[in-house]
Amino acid sequence: MANVHVIGLDIAKSVFQLHGLDEAGTTILQKRLTRARLLPFFEKLPPCLVGIEACATSHYWAREIAKFGHEVRLMPAQYVKPYVKRQKNDMADAEAIAEAVTRPTMRFVAPKAPEEQSAMMLHKVRLMLNRQLVMLTNAIRAHMAEFGIVAPVGRRGVDRLLEVIDDAADARLPAAARQCLQMLVAQWKLVKQQILENDRQVLGLARSTELGRRLMEVPGIGPLVASALIACVPDPSVFRCGRNMAAWMGLVPRQNSSGGKERLGSITKAGNRYLRQMLFAGAMAVIRRAMQSTRRTWLVRLIERRKPKVAAIALANKNARIAWAMMMHGERYREPMAVAA
Known part of the structure; x- marks a missing residue:
């Protein structure tokens, strides 16, 4: 084990598969360990490079294995998949x-x-x-509609x-x-209270x-987006x-270019779906206010040429870039100057 230079670790709930390489890239270790034996194995192993797919529990294992002096790198699973030969099993993974972890162009995920x-x-x-709140609301509406009791869409309708x-x-x-509906209302109120506490x-x-x-x-970035x-x-x-x-958030156009001809489609929707949704929701809120404004900002001019949702994607993309610059350089947001009409 002293010659192990790289280890590929396929994690699971109870059984873990290891594949070790020496400096020349030759396979010198193939081992299957249970959960209880995994950390003691890495504790005895000399420091080496450990690759793990960025999936469930991967951040925990990366922190624990790194405590023993190993260099742990997490990789997106879709970047590892092309290196799987033929059949898929734990050893092949x-x-x-x-x-994959030895490739110089591989992209990694920070633990x-x-x-x-x-x-x-x-x-x-x-x-x-x-x-759950939406599910309970729809259930209350559906059950009461069976008795001819309906209400308008929105919060006021639910209150009625x-x-x-x-x-x-x-x-x-x-x-x-009524007794059954009171059970649903009790659950509805509890979930609503929990959401308010979560928001706080x-x-x-x-x-x-x-x-x-x-x-x-930054306009369009509130507490939810900032903390996320x-x-x-x-x-x-x-x-x-x-x-x-x-691009990691999926806010860039999908490419299908060939022969020097660029073909751009809709956004890729790849990567972090939650951040993309939150940035889009924040951008839509900014656009609704911009449509009522008289200032000739780039966003107002864009809305005049494109549909609001297309403009929202552009603003979400811009906010993602602004957020990266602010996180990297420690700068504050600077409001762009409006263009004269």
Whole structure:
């Protein structure tokens, strides 16, 4: 084991496959370990380069293995897949990881600290709670529509339905149906309270750091986007420029170019879906205000030529680049000058 220079580690829940290479790239180790034996193995192994796919639990294992002096690099799974030979199994995956981690052009993912993972967990829990709130709202509407009780779309419509459920004198709802709906309303109120508490934590998290406060100065970047950017991009230097980070979020046009002819389509929608959605939502809020403004900014001129959603993608792309520059250089946001009409 003293000659092991590179190890490809295919992680799972209970069983882990290792593939070791020497300095010449020759296979000298193929080993299958259980969860309990993995860390003791790396503790005895001399420091080497360890490659892992950036998937579930990968950040935890990267932190633990790095404590023993190893250099751990995480790679997106879609970049490792081309190195898999023929059949897919644990041994082939580990071999592909060992091969991919040595490539000079490979792109790596920065391991996250527990605090950064906890911050991102706030956002994931918020998404789940919002889905549950929508599900409960739709269930209440659907059940009450069965008795001919409907309400307009929106928050006020839901409030009207809740008033009918609370009114025991309303004869339109049978007693058994009212009892079932009260159970749903209790769940609805609990989830709504949890969402409000989650939002308060996200706001406090964004305001607690100097970088978060600077990012929130950018139009279209609020507490949600600022805290998500800090959690998802702990090290902005992994991107060579702002465009690379925008491409990682899937905010650049899809290319199908050949023979010197450029063919650009819709955005790639690759990479971090959550950040892309949040940046787009923030951009749409800015566009709604820009359409009511009289200032001749680049965004207003763009809206005159393109549809609002296309302009929102352009603004989200621009905000991603601005965020990268602010994170890299420690600068504050500078408002662009308006052009005279």
